[in-house]
Amino acid sequence: MSCCSASxxxxxxxxxxxxxxxxxxQDELWLESRxxxxxxxxxxxxxxxxxxxxxxxxxxxxxxxxxxxxxARVNLTAKRVSVQWEGSRAPALIETLKDLGYAAHPWQAAxxxxxxxxxxxxxxxxxxxxxxxxxxxxxxxxxxxxxxxxRDIFHWISALIALPVLIYSGRxxxxxxxxxxxxxHTNMDVPISIGISLAFCLSLYDTMRSGPHAYFDGVVMxxxxxxxxxxxxxxxxxxxxxxxxxxxxxxxxGALVEKEDGTRAYxxxxxxxxxxxxxxxxxxxxxxxxRVLAGSSDLDAALxxxxxxxxxxxxxxxxxxxxxxxxGPLTLEATATVQxxxxxxxxxxxxxxxxxxxxxxxIADRVSRLFAPTVHTLSxxxxxxxxxxxxxxxxxxxxxxAVLIITCPCALxxxxxxxxxxxxxxxxxxxxxxxxxxxxxxxxxxxxxxFDKTGTxxxxxxxxQNRNGLDSDHLDLAAALAAHSRHPHSRALVDAHPxxxxxxxxxxxxxxxxGVEARLGEDVYRLGLPAWALADxxxxxxxxxxTVLSKNxxxxxxxxxxxxxxxxxxxxxxxxxxxxxxxxxxxxxHQAAVEALARKVGVSAWQARMRPADKxxxxxxxxxxxxxxxxxxxxxxxxxALAAAHVSMAPANAADVGxxxxxxxxxxxxxxxxxxAFAVAKRSARLVRQNFALSxxxxxxxxxxxxxxxxxxxxxxxxxxxxxxVVVANAMRLNRGARRRNPEASGTxxxxxxxxxxxxx
Amino acid sequence: MSVLIYLIPxxxxxxxxxxxxFLWSLKAGQYEDMDGAAARILLDEEDVPxxxxxxxxxxx
Numbered sequence: 001m002s003c004c005s006a007s008x009x010x011x012x013x014x015x016x017x018x019x020x021x022x023x024x025x026q027d028e029l030w031l032e033s034r035x036x037x038x039x040x041x042x043x044x045x046x047x048x049x050x051x052x053x054x055x056x057x058x059x060x061x062x063x064x065x066x067x068x069x070x071x072a073r074v075n076l077t078a079k080r081v082s083v084q085w086e087g088s089r090a091p092a093l094i095e096t097l098k099d100l101g102y103a104a105h106p107w108q109a110a111x112x113x114x115x116x117x118x119x120x121x122x123x124x125x126x127x128x129x130x131x132x133x134x135x136x137x138x139x140x141x142x143x144x145x146x147x148x149x150x151r152d153i154f155h156w157i158s159a160l161i162a163l164p165v166l167i168y169s170g171r172x173x174x175x176x177x178x179x180x181x182x183x184x185h186t187n188m189d190v191p192i193s194i195g196i197s198l199a200f201c202l203s204l205y206d207t208m209r210s211g212p213h214a215y216f217d218g219v220v221m222x223x224x225x226x227x228x229x230x231x232x233x234x235x236x237x238x239x240x241x242x243x244x245x246x247x248x249x250x251x252x253x254g255a256l257v258e259k260e261d262g263t264r265a266y267x268x269x270x271x272x273x274x275x276x277x278x279x280x281x282x283x284x285x286x287x288x289x290x291r292v293l294a295g296s297s298d299l300d301a302a303l304x305x306x307x308x309x310x311x312x313x314x315x316x317x318x319x320x321x322x323x324x325x326x327x328g329p330l331t332l333e334a335t336a337t338v339q340x341x342x343x344x345x346x347x348x349x350x351x352x353x354x355x356x357x358x359x360x361x362x363i364a365d366r367v368s369r370l371f372a373p374t375v376h377t378l379s380x381x382x383x384x385x386x387x388x389x390x391x392x393x394x395x396x397x398x399x400x401x402a403v404l405i406i407t408c409p410c411a412l413x414x415x416x417x418x419x420x421x422x423x424x425x426x427x428x429x430x431x432x433x434x435x436x437x438x439x440x441x442x443x444x445x446x447x448x449x450x451f452d453k454t455g456t457x458x459x460x461x462x463x464x465q466n467r468n469g470l471d472s473d474h475l476d477l478a479a480a481l482a483a484h485s486r487h488p489h490s491r492a493l494v495d496a497h498p499x500x501x502x503x504x505x506x507x508x509x510x511x512x513x514x515g516v517e518a519r520l521g522e523d524v525y526r527l528g529l530p531a532w533a534l535a536d537x538x539x540x541x542x543x544x545x546x547t548v549l550s551k552n553x554x555x556x557x558x559x560x561x562x563x564x565x566x567x568x569x570x571x572x573x574x575x576x577x578x579x580x581x582x583x584x585x586x587x588x589x590h591q592a593a594v595e596a597l598a599r600k601v602g603v604s605a606w607q608a609r610m611r612p613a614d615k616x617x618x619x620x621x622x623x624x625x626x627x628x629x630x631x632x633x634x635x636x637x638x639x640x641a642l643a644a645a646h647v648s649m650a651p652a653n654a655a656d657v658g659x660x661x662x663x664x665x666x667x668x669x670x671x672x673x674x675x676x677a678f679a680v681a682k683r684s685a686r687l688v689r690q691n692f693a694l695s696x697x698x699x700x701x702x703x704x705x706x707x708x709x710x711x712x713x714x715x716x717x718x719x720x721x722x723x724x725x726v727v728v729a730n731a732m733r734l735n736r737g738a739r740r741r742n743p744e745a746s747g748t749x750x751x752x753x754x755x756x757x758x759x760x761x
Numbered sequence: 762m763s764v765l766i767y768l769i770p771x772x773x774x775x776x777x778x779x780x781x782x783f784l785w786s787l788k789a790g791q792y793e794d795m796d797g798a799a800a801r802i803l804l805d806e807e808d809v810p811x812x813x814x815x816x817x818x819x820x821x
Contacts, residue, residue, distance in 0.1 A: 052800065053800040053801065053804060056797065056800060056801065056804065075793065075797055076800055077793070077794045077796045078793075122787055123784060123787065126787070127780065130776050130777070130779065134772065137772065150765070153765070157769065157773075
């Protein structure tokens with residue numbers, strides 16, 4: 001994007017006509033906005049790095065200053081901005097945000113609907129909460145000794161309140177129980193549905209006959225507690241899912257296609273045919289597998305193959321979809337449609353891997369599978385027992401219902417989601433997004449961690465080596481020249497020397513595959529490959545693998561770059577080893593690079609030159625040995641392996657296919673997120689087990705009373721509330737020590753502003 | 762006892778009022794950005810009468 005060089009003073013430059021990535025972005029913005037009033041449109045942008053009140057102000061004020069923008073509103077929770085604008089073209093929203101320091105991406109309006117399920121759950125919860133508090137008021141007066149006449153009135157009012165609640169709020173459980181029964185199995189909702197219906201009918205019958213006991217309060221309170229658990233479970237899943245969805249997309253949505261008559265159109269990628277001529281500007285991703293017809297450039301394939309160095313390409317070269325075009329415009333001929341491209345190939349491999357993975361049943365489901373039949377049997381047995389003993393069907397049914405109500409899994413229903421919500425919050429504060437609770441449960445079981453190299457153990461972008469030993473005048477020149485290029489080495493130079501003195505270069509031009517050239521007075525400066533920038537052959541050989549700065553063909557400075565380890569990588573790996581986990585590195589890069597890195601971080605098991613299928617095969621082999629593997633990877637080539645692993649984790653700047661496959665995504669740069677997530681998962685698993693133990697203890701104590709017929713509605717209500725409160729309080733213990741670490745946590749989040757070192761286009 | 766005839770409907774009515782308010786606030790989108798609502802209190806906005814502000818200031 002041309003705004004990168006805004007801060008450097010330059011003379012007139014002459015960009016090639018095709019180099020207008022901004023136009024494509026604006027076409028995409030237009031496609032994804034929706035009309036809210038005549039002439040006014042609404043765009044939603046995902047800005048993953050919003051994290052504080054300062055960001056809200058900067059973004060809202062910055063966007064409102066853009067011509068055509070009517071209003072901008074940040075949603076901090078979803079990390080999105082809604083922008084209202086008018087005019088026939090989308091304002092430069094993405095560019096403005098980028099200038100403000102935020103990477104932004106258009107949010108898919110099509111897939112975006114308001115969360116209907118959550119709204120329904122909350123409404124049901126509110127209604128149940130209202131009813132249970134009001135019925136409880138009436139019940140308390142009954143328990144404290146209302147006379148028979150008042151008691152009957154109170155019971156009737158309670159029944160009137162409970163019936164609509166049973167229908168409205170109970171519907172969620174009835175529907176779920178019905179769909180389970182129809183498919184021939186039973187879930188936790190079956191005993192709940194039977195319990196609340198039977199209890200309601202029995203209480204109604206007793207009310208008509210002026211009986212002393214009614215369970216209306218118990219029924220409604222049960223619904224209320226269960227709905228809390230259900231809602232928390234849902235909120236946690238949706239919240240992080242939307243945050244993950246909002247990160248950068250890898251696949252291009254559309255591409256500039258040149259038709260036979262020479263006209264150009266921006267078409268969706270699905271419409272690109274084999275043989276279509278596609279024009280890809282610098283900074284865009286290659287949309288489909290293609291062959292270069294004209295132009296030359298450098299390609300960044302780090303996400304696709306795991307190779308860390310950019311590859312120069314020229315006419316005739318075969319390109320894989322998903323690679324990033326760095327320096328020059330290319331005219332391509334598509335050799336595959338998007339369905340047959342490398343990217344889709346990976347998705348297919350991934351689906352195969354997922355199908356092969358043994359399905360993991362969530363712990364709550366496993367427990368309920370045992371629990372539901374037990375409750376049914378116990379309840380039925382107590383009915384039979386009392387029938388035989390007394391011959392009084394009313395008494396027998398009352399006791400059977402009491403057993404159903406008292407064993408109904410309030411605490412059980414709360415125990416898992418409560419812990420997971422607290423855990424997800426802890427992880428979120430540390431910059432780790434958890435996609436679903438199952439991932440956390442699986443994370444606690446792992447015994448092996450497999451890492452990818454490029455982009456996972458390393459940052460996946462080069463950094464200038466030996467920064468302090470360099471001549472700063474030369475670095476000024478180099479950084480000013482580098483500001484005109486998207487090549488990762490140029491970026492690294494600019495990053496290393498952000499305070500470069502403005503230099504009045506003229507005729508700046510990028511020579512794709514070689515470097516940048518510019519004039520200053522009579523002198524010609526070049527920054528790039530030695531063979532191109534230097535006149536002297538001997539000197540060229542001397543600095544063969546470096547990037548050089550030359551003046552009229554004479555060497556001024558030579559720069560070398562390394563792909564540095566992620567912060568905390570070595571410490572994180574040591575930490576994991578200390579916790580008794582086996583480590584392994586699987587990389588697509590060449591032998592020497594992998595070996596050097598493995599030695600540096602102290603990992604003895606490594607394999608190089610692994611193709612995506614090899615990685616998946618290795619993970620399957622590990623799984624067959626009974627090992628539970630955590631896969632940490634970022635590239636497109638890791639996506640099938642991420643899907644095949646027992647549980648997987650990816651950095652936020654990973655390929656989106658991989659990010660979607662991963663169970664956890666970490667936003668910061670530090671690899672310490674991995675041991676952190678493991679530690680939280682371990683503690684959560686312990687708390688979940690404790691919670692199960694607590695709720696079973698409660699059942700074990702309460703059940704004999706219920707079976708023996710001592711349970712009154714008062715007893716049931718008190719027991720139910722107490723067990724739920726104990727479970728919730730226990731889950732909160734996960735937060736212990738969290739406050740102390742908070743300053744550190746906010747540091748992690750602010751680092752994440754640099755999560756996306758390269759723009760999507 | 763006759764006082765119950767007034768008190769019970771009154772308590773139920775108040776409860777229903779609370780429920781209706783909650784459902785309204787839910788529908789009005791007040792729970793969509795809880796973190797943002799907590800943070801925005803720190804923003805110093807210009808205190809201008811509503812009529813003087815430019816149109817279209819509300820985006821839910």
